[in-house]
Amino acid sequence: MKINGAQAMLESLLAENVDVVFGYPGGAILPVYDALYGYRDKIHHVLVRHEQGAVIAAEGYAKSSGKVGVCFATSGPGATNLVTGIADAMLDSVPLVCVTGQVYSTLIGTDAFQEADIIGITLPITKWNVQVTRAEDIPAAMAKAFHYAREGRPGPVVVDITKDAQLGLLEEEFKYQLHQPRKEKVLKCSDMKFIEIADILNNAERPLILAGNGVGIAGAEDELLKLVNKATIPVACTLHGLHNFPSDHELFVGLLGMHGNYAPNIMTNRADVILAVGMRFDDRVTGNLTKYAKQAKIIHIDIDHAEINKNVKSYMHVHADAKYALTNLLRYVQPNKHEAWRELFLKLHQEEHEQVIVPELTMQKDVIRMSQAVNMVSEKTDGKAIVVSDVGQNQMVAMRYYKFKQSKSHISSGGLGTMGFALPAAIGAKMANPDREVICVSGDGGIQMNIQELAVISQEKLPVKILLLNNNYLGMVRQWQEMFHEERYSFVDLHNPDFIGIAKAYGIKGSTVSDPAELEAAVDEMLNSKEAYFLEVIVEKREKVFPMMPQGSGVDEIRLS
Amino acid sequence: MTKRSDDMHIINIVTRNSLRVLQRISGLFSRYSVNIDQMSIFSGHDGLSYFSVIVYSDDHSVQKLTNQLHKIVEVCDVRILNHKHF
Numbered sequence: 001m002k003i004n005g006a007q008a009m010l011e012s013l014l015a016e017n018v019d020v021v022f023g024y025p026g027g028a029i030l031p032v033y034d035a036l037y038g039y040r041d042k043i044h045h046v047l048v049r050h051e052q053g054a055v056i057a058a059e060g061y062a063k064s065s066g067k068v069g070v071c072f073a074t075s076g077p078g079a080t081n082l083v084t085g086i087a088d089a090m091l092d093s094v095p096l097v098c099v100t101g102q103v104y105s106t107l108i109g110t111d112a113f114q115e116a117d118i119i120g121i122t123l124p125i126t127k128w129n130v131q132v133t134r135a136e137d138i139p140a141a142m143a144k145a146f147h148y149a150r151e152g153r154p155g156p157v158v159v160d161i162t163k164d165a166q167l168g169l170l171e172e173e174f175k176y177q178l179h180q181p182r183k184e185k186v187l188k189c190s191d192m193k194f195i196e197i198a199d200i201l202n203n204a205e206r207p208l209i210l211a212g213n214g215v216g217i218a219g220a221e222d223e224l225l226k227l228v229n230k231a232t233i234p235v236a237c238t239l240h241g242l243h244n245f246p247s248d249h250e251l252f253v254g255l256l257g258m259h260g261n262y263a264p265n266i267m268t269n270r271a272d273v274i275l276a277v278g279m280r281f282d283d284r285v286t287g288n289l290t291k292y293a294k295q296a297k298i299i300h301i302d303i304d305h306a307e308i309n310k311n312v313k314s315y316m317h318v319h320a321d322a323k324y325a326l327t328n329l330l331r332y333v334q335p336n337k338h339e340a341w342r343e344l345f346l347k348l349h350q351e352e353h354e355q356v357i358v359p360e361l362t363m364q365k366d367v368i369r370m371s372q373a374v375n376m377v378s379e380k381t382d383g384k385a386i387v388v389s390d391v392g393q394n395q396m397v398a399m400r401y402y403k404f405k406q407s408k409s410h411i412s413s414g415g416l417g418t419m420g421f422a423l424p425a426a427i428g429a430k431m432a433n434p435d436r437e438v439i440c441v442s443g444d445g446g447i448q449m450n451i452q453e454l455a456v457i458s459q460e461k462l463p464v465k466i467l468l469l470n471n472n473y474l475g476m477v478r479q480w481q482e483m484f485h486e487e488r489y490s491f492v493d494l495h496n497p498d499f500i501g502i503a504k505a506y507g508i509k510g511s512t513v514s515d516p517a518e519l520e521a522a523v524d525e526m527l528n529s530k531e532a533y534f535l536e537v538i539v540e541k542r543e544k545v546f547p548m549m550p551q552g553s554g555v556d557e558i559r560l561s
Numbered sequence: 562m563t564k565r566s567d568d569m570h571i572i573n574i575v576t577r578n579s580l581r582v583l584q585r586i587s588g589l590f591s592r593y594s595v596n597i598d599q600m601s602i603f604s605g606h607d608g609l610s611y612f613s614v615i616v617y618s619d620d621h622s623v624q625k626l627t628n629q630l631h632k633i634v635e636v637c638d639v640r641i642l643n644h645k646h647f
Binding site for chain 2 (some may be wrong): 305
């Protein structure tokens with residue numbers, strides 16, 4: 001039996017073991033939705049309320065499962081609404097296949113209704129994109145799309161399919177062949193190089209490992225742990241690397257970067273050898289590059305060759321997958337102690353603990369702090385929940401105070417910093433992990449950027465827990481205005497709606513807590529709820545997140561207050 | 562912009578010949594703020610396109626740009642010639 005292009009696209013998804021898709025129908029993708037009706041039992045389509053919700057949910061799904069996230073949107077505005085999420089996925093290396101409908105191929109270039117050049121628009125923010133105008137080209141385009149989304153450093157791919165291609169019949173029987181590039185890149189490195197790197201590590205007095213997103217993407221968490229345990233090297237993590245190393249490990253020194261921990265930032269400029277694994281020396285991590293780790297021999301492991309020497313010049317590099325590199329390195333590193341170096345960590349950690357952490361976590365009588373709410377959730381879930389944070393103060397606090405013990409647990413928008421990320425990403429994460437607790441941590445600004453997706457939680461009956469840290473401010477911007485713009489609070493004051501009223505209107509239970517004495521009971525109620533729950537915590541209005549590395553300063557100029 | 566002969570680089574790129582490949586290549590140059598001085602392209606009978614691009618920029622910028630060029634799926638080969646080759 002002959003199938004049409006739309007069916008061929010769905011068959012391609014099945015061949016790639018896709019069973020969840022996030023999307024929104026419209027004119028130019030109608031044939032796909034028509035075909036989808038017949039695939040309802042095989043493909044679970046989640047109907048979002050805005051296409052940005054679809055692409056971000058697909059990101060949450062991909063980040064929390066390691067699989068490719070898939071989303072559908074129609075042409076024109078449907079496709080352009082995906083753009084922010086695609087750019088987000090590009091910067092955070094998230095494998096996505098975004099299928100967009102396009103006007104009839106005969107109408108392309110005529111300014112037809114809902115026509116947008118989505119291939120041109122997404123060209124700089126995708127790993128690859130393609131427009132398909134003939135039904136028979138669809139299986140090969142889909143195979144190529146999945147290949148490039150996953151291959152090497154993952155990223156987003158857009159497949160734009162014209163309506164006539166969706167409707168057209170395939171001339172031959174449907175056949176799906178995995179894409180085989182003509183020259184398969186196998187990234188290998190000589191034993192000699194690993195011996196040389198191990199030698200540098202073995203002779204280091206103050207070695208430091210910087211673990212990034214690549215550790216998790218490569219599935220190299222165990223290899224990292226083994227290497228660290230064997231050679232006793234302290235580990236600092238980037239935002240996306242945080243869940244790739246257990247936070248209760250004695251060699252975990254904390255989070256890098258602008259609002260990271262005190263010790264790892266200072267240690268970066270004291271280390272004699274830095275082993276950077278699957279991270280890209282983002283400016284939020286390095287601060288001022290001219291003052292960054294000039295004393296250290298930097299060994300950079302990354303699968304993306306363009307990242308080597310892009311921001312920071314490395315002494316040696318390994319252009320390969322983190323798992324492969326760490327497995328090989330493990331063979332040659334020798335047991336070590338680094339006692340004096342670890343004592344420095346304890347001393348620095350103590351400073352932060354006394355000056356920042358203890359005062360922040362000490363309960364006050366009248367007002368709750370963001371850190372207290374996150375810390376309580378962390379303790380009560382034993383660091384085993386999936387925490388999906390938004391962008392801003394809530395994100396920094398979630399990272400600092402949630403003690404992650406499992407990989408694929410911290411989902412956030414790191415590179416692009418997309419406000420409104422948390423709610424849809426939490427939906428995606430829950431779809432991929434129905435058995436794990438998924439907690440969306442958002443601020444009052446971010447939640448309103450995609451608040452419409454509460455309807456999805458309700459429709460899909462997803463027991464996602466929403467922890468809204470409400471200070472009625474755009475807190476991070478306000479913090480910068482206070483610190484660097486002479487307290488000129490320019491448009492950061494939010495007059496917010498009744499959030500619980502909104503949640504209830506969407507059929508979601510919720511409550512508000514502002515009294516510190518009632519926080520624990522409120523968190524318990526949220527966590528014990530078998531269905532979705534929206535907990536609004538009214539927090540200290542003028543809280544600032546510390547430590548902080550002011551823009552333009554070096555990592556060791558990080559401030560505790 | 563003054564053209565220093567030491568800054569001259571000829572970047573030869575071989576790509577698969579497909580729609581948008583010129584846009585992908587030229588987009589990278591503008592994204593990395595490297596102005597194209599001259600560019601010639603022809604498509605061979607082998608399904609490949611041959612780009613020869615002349616830019617005036619420092620080695621480091623050209624190297625960074627080249628690293629990104631390699632990531633374009635359609636790109637098969639990139640070679641750089643600079644003043645040391647002439």
